[in-house]
Amino acid sequence: MGLCVVGLNSLPDSINPSNFPAKLWRLVNNPAYNAICWDHQGEVIVIDQQLFEKQILSPSAITAGSADSFKTTNFSSFVRQLNLYGFKKADPQQDLDGKEYQSFYNPNFKRDQPELVARLRRLTVDNKAKLQAGLNIKCRSPSGYQRLYPDGDDRGTSMRRGKCY
8 A cells, every 4th residue: 555654653551452542553553464554644544445354354363362453353343443432534545556445533543642542532422421511531441451640640540440431
C-alpha cells in the first residue's frame, strides 16, 4: 500500500494493553501487518479490507493467540468496535492503481500522540448519557491488570480494577 506510513511510538504504561484501542494502536504501528497503517498525516487509519480479513481476522490469526488479535472474524464487527470507540469513517483512499481502502479517524487516535489513546472510551448508552451531561467517564482496567494514576490526575490516585462503565 503506497498510502501508508508506519508509526514507531509505543503506548504509555497507563493504558490497558488488552483493550480494543491498545490492540488497534499496536496493529497500525506494527510493520509486520501491511493490511492496516496510518495515512501520511498520521491522523487516519487506512485498511485494506481483504488483506485485513486474511492477516488479522482469519480464524488462524485468532487461534494463534496473539495479544493483538480480535475475538471476531467478521470485518463488520470490527468496524462496529471502531464506531463504539468514536471512530468515524473517512473518505475512501485510493492507491496509484485505483484500489480503494477503508479509512477511519478519531481525534484521540493520532500517530505521533500515543498518550491520546487513554482518552478513548467505549460509547455505550450510559457513557453517551454521561458525556451529554458533561460528566467524566472513568475507565477501569480488567481484573488482573492494575494502573496507578499519578497525583494531580482527575482520575484519582488509587488502584482500580474492572472495565469501562
